[in-house]
């Protein structure tokens with residue numbers, strides 16, 4: 193039994209994910225049902241005990257903590273002057289879209305992809321242009337010819353990369369990132385790389401930060417944070433890493449003009465504790481999450497053979513092909529919820545390319561993972577025999 197096996201109760205905390213009926217099991221929104229690392233909790237409690245919650249600054253200590261953590265964990269000590277603070281990654285992405293592109297220009301994404309990218313593009317009056325990832329029945333890859341054709345369009349000015357990729361769980365290799373960088377550079381396209389899931393990576397696999405690619409640093413804006421790894425999304429805190437000083441100034445101007453650059457009273461304390469005191473906890477978390485993934489993949493292969501789990505290298509999100517049961521993931525997830533109380537994300541949210549997939553969040557206690565899998569098996573059995 194590990195600390196991650198302890199069943200938590202999130203009711204009464206205004207949790208978005210757990211705003212469900214009694215008996216339902218939510219495995220949708222991408223946050224974790226675990227407590228944050230003990231050192232982070234201690235730091236927040238101590239800060240709360242102080243009782244004064246006025247305006248906060250962003251001290252050097254915070255950026256040094258991020259830099260040290262990346263050095264230890266990912267072999268790249270980020271120069272602190274490359275960093276710009278932001279109230280979350282989605283906030284930074286929206287701001288970057290407004291600053292780096294003009295209305296009606298194309299922002300390139302790789303569907304199926306994190307649903308909020310669409311909002312950040314469309315709500316700012318820009319156009320979504322997808323170079324859909326290619327699905328071969330087992331996994332996903334990039335169609336580089338299609339990508340180049342779309343990057344070459346004069347109206348395409350920005351590419352939002354998801355590294356690692358939510359929801360398909362791909363960890364882009366150095367070669368793939370180099371090719372993407374080369375194509376973007378060739379066609380004058382800036383790369384906005386969302387790297388929020390970068391710590392949740394299968395052991396033995398290498399996460400390559402896009403900003404670490406020297407050749408493409410000048411066109412790179414990367415977003416990182418403690419939100420996924422330490423379950424701190426509710427603190428709305430992130431860092432944009434921008435090596436090019438001119439590009440950095442534009443992003444900094446955007447974030448600060450839009451008043452997105454001041455942390456809440458807990459963000460600095462929590463961030464510093466997370467990035468300096470918790471390396472062992474992160475190792476244990478990642479192991480636990482990949483054991484959950486192995487368990488879920490094996491269970492589905494063995495007991496729900498009509499579904500196909502996609503082998504993931506990163507994130508705690510399992511992307512599942514349900515096309516043999518239904519081509520319509522909206523109807524499928526609704527019916528599954530009615531029948532079993534299991535609440536999954538429907539794949540069409542991530543673009544049409546995801547219409548016959550569902551996403552299952554595995555960042556929960558193993559007992560709940562097993563409960564979710566059992567509900568999924570039962571639901572699929574009923575849907576196969578009775579129809580949707």
Ligand SMILES: Cc1ncc(COP(=O)(O)O)c(C=O)c1O
Pocket residue numbers: 222279280281282283306354358386388389417419425428429430
């Ligand atoms: C790829 C990706 N980017 C960003 C976010 C959200 O980031 P933030 O809460 O910092 O806005 C998520 C959350 O699920 C995500 O999966």
